[in-house]
Amino acid sequence: MSGFAHRTVLRDEVVRALSPRDGATYADVTLGGGGHAEAILSAANCRLIGLDRDDAAIAASTERLEKFGDRVRITRGPFGDAANLLPSGLDGLVADLGVSSPQLDDASRGMSFRRDASDAPLDMRMDRSTGQTARELIASFGEEQLADVIFELGEERASRRIARSIKRAEEAGQLATTGDLRHAIYQAVGGDKRSGIDPATRTFQALRIAVNDELGELDRLLSALPELLSPNGVAAIISFHSLEDRRVKRAFADGATWAPLAKKPIEASPEEIVENPRARSAKLRAARRKSATEAEVDPRAAKYAARRARKHGSGPDRGQGGPS
Ligand SMILES: C[S@@+](CC[C@H](N)C(=O)[O-])C[C@H]1O[C@@H](n2cnc3c(N)ncnc32)[C@H](O)[C@@H]1O
Structure with a gap:
């Protein structure tokens, strides 16, 4: 693999949350080095659509995921535009927010305050x-x-x-x-x-x-999620900042749409933190998009579905097709 050295955080926990199934389609909207994507593709004979807005991440993950052949499709772009870049009908989606270690470590990106990065231009853009x-x-x-x-x-x-x-x-x-x-x-x-x-x-x-308008990007992703996931599809989001985690928590608290897999966020084990100190502030929240039947029995969900149908001219379960 290329020199893209990023340690995947909460890898097994993400796979457990998504429970990949044969024939299903998942999205990883923060490919980075492809660590979560590789774990998902290895867990079942499924397909995965990957997204990242960073050229170096696209190159590294393309190389790492090549072995899965046409089970993988990689697109460059911001996940805030996921509604346009991804198909609906996904069975699961992972977002591992923030920056990758190579983005921080590559002095030329201008994100590092380390003394040996002093001459880097003040850039900081992921794209x-x-x-x-x-x-x-x-x-x-x-x-x-x-x-x-x-x-x-x-x-x-x-x-x-x-x-x-x-x-x-x-x-x-x-x-x-x-x-x-x-x-x-x-x-x-x-x-x-x-x-x-x-x-x-x-x-x-x-x-x-x-x-990088990181909070705006997250807000746009969170509002697109219900349209992107099929009923019972799971969204798993890892955040590293309290402002991000608060947004994810608030979105998943919409009981008409989401059934959180756990009340509290999942955090890294002491062993993972020793191996990878960056995991210390990671919080994983996962939620299942409620099915139409649940929506029917839940009056709040019925109200929400009616509101969405009025807004989009269709029901909440439109577009079940995976990627071509
Ligand atoms: C923490 S890394 C992901 C690491 C990956 N999960 C792995 O295991 O290798 C975050 C990645 O998300 C990308 N990213 C951050 N914000 C993004 C956005 N709004 N749209 C697309 N990619 C984004 C970054 O470029 C970076 O490559």
């Missing part, structure tokens, strides 16, 4: 063919708006001081690289590690989430 870079985004924000983003998406309490320092560096023409950004953050809050994490961590995370 480098579209959208604003982190540098352009910062330029488009006023100081207050930048502080709000750093506070909300990074949960950074020193957001105002940091935003002021970043804007000052920008005005002085000293904000071109990840090293410049890190320097501006250290100027505001010092360079000492607070509670074991680098002081630049939260600001880098906030900007990455904003650059």
